[in-house]
Amino acid sequence: MADSTAPTRVMMAVNESSLKGYPHPSISCRTAFDWTLSKLVRSNPGGFHFLFIHVQVPDEDGFDDMDSIYASPEDFHQMKRRDKIRGLHLLEYFVNQCHQLGIKCEAWIRHGDPKEVICSEVKRVQPDLLVVGSRGLGPFQR
């Protein structure tokens, strides 16, 4: 049972909190992350490789900010840029955490319907494990 094998690849879908303000991870995905650290990774950071995916929904992000008026293509361009920055800040949180704990990781953003995108990314990336935030449901599905 020595760790001669490749690290266990844990894909984790992360999203922002629905609370407004500086982008920070939702409670459910932070709880799932902490659970994975304390219950699976435990004292063995070298045995795991985290893959963070953040799916942005094109029709949702930003459009409910009623303090913004979109009057030109440039407005939409800026909105997309801002969404991207928010997404990067979110991923930065998890990458920083992993870095501090000595866990290798990768993180990236995709756009579309989260359920569909996560499923297609699982097929593409073939992780050993998929962890998603609960929300009353169990956090684990493969």
Place this chain on the structure above:
Amino acid sequence: MADSTAPTRVMMAVNESSLKGYPHPSISCRTAFDWTLSKLVRSNPGGFHFLFIHVQVPDEDGFDDMDSIYASPEDFHQMKRRDKIRGLHLLEYFVNQCHQLGIKCEAWIRHGDPKEVICSEVKRVQPDLLVVGSRGLGPFQR
């Protein structure tokens, strides 16, 4: 991330192979067990505590052995005793494996519908994780 916390309690539902002969674990539950060892436990046996449950279906086990004739209460008593021995042999396999690897474990038998019994045992025992054999489905559900 030191292992100062209690071990991660992994409940695992195990069953016999449907092949006849000396009781041995099904391929799917052995695969799930090996997967859990190589992907989650890895080099950290002290961080995990396995809980093996084997659910025996009263109306199924033994009754399809057409070489037996049940003519007295004693016949049924013997059948039950034989089922119990088969179940114990099955659990012995996993307990031995854990013992060799230095993983703490417990194992027990219950009777009834596996789905119902597993769910009620999860509620009772409150493991951190439930692992069941796949069979085309994912092996992980909490």
